[in-house]
Amino acid sequence: MFYRELLEELEVLKKQSNYRELKVIKENYTFDFSSNDYLNLNLDKKFKKNFTDDLDYNKISFGSCGSRLLGGNHEEIRGFEQEIDEIFLKKSLVFGSGYDANTTVIETFYSKGDIIFTDRYNHASIYDGLINSGVKIVRYKHLDYIDLEKKLKKYRSSHKRSLIITESIYSMDGDIVDLDEVVSLKHRYDSQLYLDEAHSYGVLSYGLAYTKSLVGEIDFIMLGLGKGGSSNGGILILDEIARSYILNKGRKFIYTTAPSPIQTSWNRYVFKNIPSLEHKRKKLNLLKELFYRKLKEKNIETLSTEQIISIIIGDNKKCVEISSALRASGYLVYPIKEPTVPKGTARIRLTLTADMEIDKVERFIEKLSHELHKKT
Numbered sequence: 114m115f116y117r118e119l120l121e122e123l124e125v126l127k128k129q130s131n132y133r134e135l136k137v138i139k140e141n142y143t144f145d146f147s148s149n150d151y152l153n154l155n156l157d158k159k160f161k162k163n164f165t166d167d168l169d170y171n172k173i174s175f176g177s178c179g180s181r182l183l184g185g186n187h188e189e190i191r192g193f194e195q196e197i198d199e200i201f202l203k204k205s206l207v208f209g210s211g212y213d214a215n216t217t218v219i220e221t222f223y224s225k226g227d228i229i230f231t232d233r234y235n236h237a238s239i240y241d242g243l244i245n246s247g248v249k250i251v252r253y254k255h256l257d258y259i260d261l262e263k264k265l266k267k268y269r270s271s272h273k274r275s276l277i278i279t280e281s282i283y284s285m286d287g288d289i290v291d292l293d294e295v296v297s298l299k300h301r302y303d304s305q306l307y308l309d310e311a312h313s314y315g316v317l318s319y320g321l322a323y324t325k326s327l328v329g330e331i332d333f334i335m336l337g338l339g340k341g342g343s344s345n346g347g348i349l350i351l352d353e354i355a356r357s358y359i360l361n362k363g364r365k366f367i368y369t370t371a372p373s374p375i376q377t378s379w380n381r382y383v384f385k386n387i388p389s390l391e392h393k394r395k396k397l398n399l400l401k402e403l404f405y406r407k408l409k410e411k412n413i414e415t416l417s418t419e420q421i422i423s424i425i426i427g428d429n430k431k432c433v434e435i436s437s438a439l440r441a442s443g444y445l446v447y448p449i450k451e452p453t454v455p456k457g458t459a460r461i462r463l464t465l466t467a468d469m470e471i472d473k474v475e476r477f478i479e480k481l482s483h484e485l486h487k488k489t
Contacts, residue, residue, distance in 0.1 A: 129429060130429035130430040130432075130433050130450070131429055131450050131451065138445065141443075142440075142443055142444060142445040143443040143444060143473055143477070144443075144444050144445065144469060144473060144474070144477060145445040145466070146444055146445055146446045146463040146464055146477075147445050147446065147447050147462075147464065148445075148464055148466055149284075149312070149339065149340035149341075149464060150340070150341075150343045150466060151312075151315060151316050151340060151341045151397060151420055151464065151465070151466055151467065152315050152316070152341055152343065152390055152393045152394070152397070152466070152467050153343075153393065153466045153467045153468040154342075154343035154383065155343045156468070157468075160386075164378075164379060164382045168375075168378065173189070173374050173375055173378060174187065174373070174374045174375070175373060175374070175375050176373055176374075177190075177370055177371035177372060177373045177374060178370075179370065179371065180367065180368060180369060180370055180371055181366070181371040182360070182367055185370060185371025186371065187371070187374050187377075189374040189377045189378055189381065190207055190371065190372065190374070190377045192381070193207060193377055193380065193381040193384070194206065194207055196381065196384065196385065197348060197350070197384065200319060200323075201319070201323065201328050201334075201350050202328070202329075203328060203329075203350050203351065203352065203353075204350075204351055204352065204353045204355075204356045205348055205349060205350055205351070205356075206348070206349045206351065206356050206359060206360075206366070207346065207347075207348055207349075207372060207377070207380075208346060208347040208348070208349065208365075208366065208369075208372075209345075209346055209347075209369055209370070209371070209372045210339075210345065210346060210347055211238065211309075211311050211335055211336075211337035211338070211339060211346070211347030212238040212241075212347075213238075213347065213365045213366070213369060214335045214347035214348070214349050215236065215238040215239050215242055215309060215335055215347075216238055216239075216241050216242035216245065216365060217242075217349075217359060217363045217364075217365045217366055218242070218307060218333050218335075218349065218351075218359075219239065219242030219243055219245075219246050219248075219276075219278075219307075220242050220245050220246045220363075220364070220365070221358065221359055221362050221363045221364075222274070222276075222305075222355070222358070223246050223248045223274055223276060224246055224247050224248065225247040225248065226272065226273050226274075227246075227248045227249070227272055227273055227274040227275065227276070228248060228249040228250075228251060228268055228269065228271075228272035228274070228275050228276075229243055229246075229248045229249070229250055229251070229275070229276045229277075229278060230251045230252075230253055230261060230264060230265065230268075230275070230276070230277045230278070230304070231243060231250065231251070231252055231253070231277075231278045232252070232253060232255055232256065232278065232279050232280065233252045233253065233254060233255050234255045234280075234283055234285065234286060235278055235279070235280060235309070236280065236284070236309060236311070239278055239309065249268070249272060251264050251268055255283075255286070256283075256288060256290060256291070258291065258294045258295065258298065261277070261295075261298060262298055262301075262302075265277075265298060265301075265302040265304070266302075269302045269303070269304065274305070275302065275303065275304035275305065276304060276305045276306070276307055276332075277295060277298065277299055277304050277305070277306050277307070278306075278307040278309070279292075279295055279306075279307075279308060279309070280308070280309040280310075280311065280312070281308060281309065281310045281312065281313040281317070281320065281321040281322070282312040282313045282316070282317075282321070282419050282420075282421065283312070283421075284311070284312050284421060285421075285423060285449060285453065285454050285460070285462065286416060286417060286421075286423050287415070287416075287417030287418065287419045287420070287421030287422050287423050287462075288416060288417060288418050288419065289313075289321070289418060289419055290308075290321070292308070292321055292322065292325055292327055293325070293327070296327055296330045296331070299330070300330075305332040305333070306330070306331045306332050306333070307331075307332065307333040307334075307335070308320075308321070308322055308331050308333070308334050308335070309335050309337070310322065310334060310335060310336050310337065311335065311336075311337030311339070311340055311347075312337070312340050312341070312419075312420075312421065313341070314336045314337060314338070314340065314341045314342055315340070315341020315342055315343075315383075315387060315390070316340075316341045316394065316397065316419075316420055317394075318387055318388070318394070319336070319387055320334065320336055322334050328350065331350075332351065332352065332355070333349060333350070333351050333355070334349070334350035334351070335347055335348070335349055335350075336348040336350065338380050338383075342380060342383050342384075343383060344376065344379055344380050344383065345376070346372050346376065346377075346380055393467040393468075394467070396467045396468070397420060397465060397466070397467045400465050400467070400469055400471070400474065401419070401420055401465055403471060403474065403475075404422060404465060404474065404478070405418075405422075407474075407475060407478045408422075408478065411478060411479075411481075411482040413478075413481065413482060413485060420464060420465045421462065421463070421464050421465075422462075422463040422464075422465070423449075423460050423461075423462050423463075424460055424461040424462075424463070424481075424485070425458050425459075425460045426448075426459050426460055426461060427457055427458065427459060428459060429448070429450050429459045431459075432448040432449075432450065432459035432460065432461065433448050435448075435461060435484045435485065436448040436461055438484050439461075439480065439481065439484060442480055444477055444480070446461060446463065447462070448460070448461065449461075449462045461481075
């Protein structure tokens with residue numbers, strides 16, 4: 114009965130063109146439009162060689178062998194945090210994943226009697242933290258600050274602690290927060306502010322808050338290392354008291370094996386070199402300008418503005434068919450469907466990376482236009 118019920122649910126997903134499975138990428142693609150490695154560091158042979166040439170394999174460990182409160186708090190990770198502290202002029206805490214960093218803050222500092230205002234399109238890790246914390250959850254319309262203020266006015270005064278959560282660049286819509294406005298609302302309504310910088314780290318130097326000199330105005334900043342950082346893990350930027358509190362109360366920090374020294378060494382190397390990667394950011398911006406201009410010329414609509422470009426198709430089946438046709442033509446493109454995005458907004462999600470060749474990008478847009486406008 115147990116497995117039969119599961120099988121029936123999976124069959125429904127297949128009929129809805131919403132079934133997922135793991136596939137190994139074996140083909141050689143002209144472009145990988147699914148990668149979040151926005152600065153293309155994973156394929157930068159010179160950048161990687163400079164890192165490996167400086168590694169002392171006799172000294173560095175490959176496994177952390179414990180949680181950070183036991184044997185896993187190795188010198189490499191502490192050295193990394195000290196370098197982060199110097200850049201941000203606040204304290205930092207390195208996690209094995211951005212997912213854990215997000216949920217830890219919410220679950221550790223907020224509980225029943227508190228209220229959290231969250232953008233409707235915030236990441237699943239944020240919503241997991243919200244559900245686990247027991248707080249009053251108030252969702253506001255995506256990047257709608259009038260709606261956010263309306264809800265702050267209505268609910269804030271009747272709760273003890275208040276937190277506003279937003280991302281900087283949104284991973285499914287490819288748009289960006291008005292951080293000055295959210296900071297202003299935070300102060301007006303006596304709230305804390307959490308900023309998830311997973312898709313802006315590297316792309317916007319050390320992130321949007323750093324670029325806009327607003328680090329001191331934000332209580333919690335999470336730098337995700339798995340996108341522009343070409344790695345995995347997460348960094349929390351926070352107050353010293355809040356850091357100490359997590360060390361004592363943050364369950365996912367306390368009971369999780371620490372990131373490995375060799376992985377931390379790579380993260381540290383990327384972080385140190387963020388300022389020297391300006392040439393990659395400039396090229397990415399040029400590609401972005403070109404891409405949006407060509408989309409407009411081809412009458413392809415998008416609400417995106419950043420290096421993530423979302424083309425909403427709506428219908429699951431059609432979205433799958435278009436992405437399959439693009440892959441068959443040598444472009445690694447995937448359909449994004451619910452529950453990742455709201456029902457009825459299935460889309461082609463494209464990501465730009467710094468070393469893409471302009472002429473090949475133009476040819477892709479021609480192919481994309483053909484598939485989108487093809488009569489069914």
